[in-house]
Amino acid sequence: MALETVSVIGAGAWGTALAQAAAMAGRRVRLHGRSGDLASEVNQFHTNERHLPGQTLHPAITGFADCERVAEADFIILAVPAQASREAIIQAGADAFAGRPVILSAKGLEHETLLRQSEVLGQLAPQAQPYVLSGPSFAADVAAGRPTAVTLAGRDAEPLAAALAGPSFRPYAADDIVGVELAGSLKNVYALGCGAVEGADLGASARAAFLARAYAEMARLVEALGGSPATLTGLAGLGDLTLSCTSTQSRNYRTGLALGRGLPLEGIGLAEGVATAPVARDLARRLHIDAPLIEAVNLLLTGTTSISSIVAGLMARPLKRET
Numbered sequence: 308m309a310l311e312t313v314s315v316i317g318a319g320a321w322g323t324a325l326a327q328a329a330a331m332a333g334r335r336v337r338l339h340g341r342s343g344d345l346a347s348e349v350n351q352f353h354t355n356e357r358h359l360p361g362q363t364l365h366p367a368i369t370g371f372a373d374c375e376r377v378a379e380a381d382f383i384i385l386a387v388p389a390q391a392s393r394e395a396i397i398q399a400g401a402d403a404f405a406g407r408p409v410i411l412s413a414k415g416l417e418h419e420t421l422l423r424q425s426e427v428l429g430q431l432a433p434q435a436q437p438y439v440l441s442g443p444s445f446a447a448d449v450a451a452g453r454p455t456a457v458t459l460a461g462r463d464a465e466p467l468a469a470a471l472a473g474p475s476f477r478p479y480a481a482d483d484i485v486g487v488e489l490a491g492s493l494k495n496v497y498a499l500g501c502g503a504v505e506g507a508d509l510g511a512s513a514r515a516a517f518l519a520r521a522y523a524e525m526a527r528l529v530e531a532l533g534g535s536p537a538t539l540t541g542l543a544g545l546g547d548l549t550l551s552c553t554s555t556q557s558r559n560y561r562t563g564l565a566l567g568r569g570l571p572l573e574g575i576g577l578a579e580g581v582a583t584a585p586v587a588r589d590l591a592r593r594l595h596i597d598a599p600l601i602e603a604v605n606l607l608l609t610g611t612t613s614i615s616s617i618v619a620g621l622m623a624r625p626l627k628r629e630t
């Protein structure tokens with residue numbers, strides 16, 4: 308199957324960065340945003356100042372203002388926020404995805420339906436060939452050509468990984484779509500928690516403890532939901548959890564930081580963990596999986612309980628063996 312041209316749906320930070328990576332890998336890229344102004348900016352000035360300020364885009368990227376002609380490509384990358392994917396797929400039309408590899412790159416679970424991104428795609432466009440791209444990768448780093456390694460999961464993912472690989476972007480092929488999707492979504496919830504630990508000045512020891520117990524909790528959930536805990540040892544698991552739980556470049560971490568400090572959340576931008584946290588909590592409860600950190604982050608987000616009470620509750624849980 309030819310993999311020369313790619314349509315990227317969503318011209319935010321991540322869609323534009325992935326467009327850049329694909330162009331650097333030698334692909335011809337169609338970048339589909341919602342606004343005509345953005346398409347003109349990409350085509351005239353090779354920039355996307357709103358979402359990737361200061362970055363010059365590769366000349367092989369062409370901007371488009373709508374989703375109507377996404378099918379004019381060998382494969383598709385979906386890069387709108389998780390809660391907008393359904394709308395974006397419907398707008399493009401199921402036929403656009405039929406028989407094509409579709410790379411899902413949003414890191415979130417759908418509110419109300421509790422679905423993973425590949426399940427949403429499967430519902431709306433069952434003929435699409437789903438792949439999931441995840442791992443430790445800030446848009447600004449990828450777009451600027453800083454070395455980045457990610458996981459690309461799906462059936463026979465190697466050719467697609469090769470189509471996106473460049474000198475600074477290294478996708479590793481994998482099989483476990485469920486584990487990779489869950490890891491990418493859940494790390495955002497834990498990044499909110501780690502940010503709050505930092506914001507409330509609970510100390511580096513507390514943050515490391517949160518990270519380690521988050522990893523254990525994530526492994527329980529991934530296994531119960533049909534993914535492989537082994538996936539979590541890789542880029543999409545440990546890699547992204549570490550990045551997002553320790554870097555102020557992460558919007559989820561910064562959102563948690565602001566919550567921990569009792570500051571307003573304006574200006575931080577999209578934090579997928581806020582919408583995914585209640586979904587993760589509902590999935591865990593439904594499966595009777597012990598997920599105290601996800602419960603704690605949800606409590607934090609409701610704003611009804613102080614951080615010190617949340618922490619006291621966690622520390623007072625019955626003692627248990629570590630594994």
Ligand SMILES: NC(=O)C1=CN([C@@H]2O[C@H](COP(=O)(O)OP(=O)(O)OC[C@H]3O[C@@H](n4cnc5c(N)ncnc54)[C@H](OP(=O)(O)O)[C@@H]3O)[C@@H](O)[C@H]2O)C=CC1
Nearest residue numbers: 318319320321322341387388389391394413414445446577
């Ligand atoms: N930024 C990053 O470093 C990374 C982000 N991701 C993931 O990528 C996903 C997107 O994040 P990111 O690009 O950063 O977010 P941004 O806020 O930068 O951009 C979101 C983009 O989606 C568009 N959009 C929003 N709603 C819709 C809709 N209903 N239909 C079509 N387009 C829509 C927005 O359009 P408009 O501009 O018109 O509002 C915007 O272009 C998230 O799930 C995130 O977790 C993954 C790895 C890294």
Ligand SMILES: O=C(CO)COP(=O)(O)O
Nearest residue numbers: 442443444445557558559
């Ligand atoms: O997923 C990311 C890095 O891998 C981006 O994290 P944020 O969405 O928290 O900024």
